[in-house]
Amino acid sequence: MIKMETLIQITSPFFCAGAVYQDGKFVEYAPILKKWVQGKSLGQVQSFCQKRNWKIWIKSSEQGKN
DSSP states (O other): OOEEEEEEEEEOSSOEEEEEEETTEEEEEOGGGHHHHTTOOHHHHHHHHHHTTOEEEEEEEEEOOO
């Protein structure tokens, strides 16, 4: 089974933190991002970052080819 995993890095003037988005939800994230990503879609987080002029870096990859 092939899973798509998206790695995200968010950088603000105050922090730089990462998260993992998989199967339509955030499955791992830095503690500082919890209230901003938990239960949110990737699009919602992108919009949130844009409104605050934070930089967001997104990298998708395939995981586990069976």
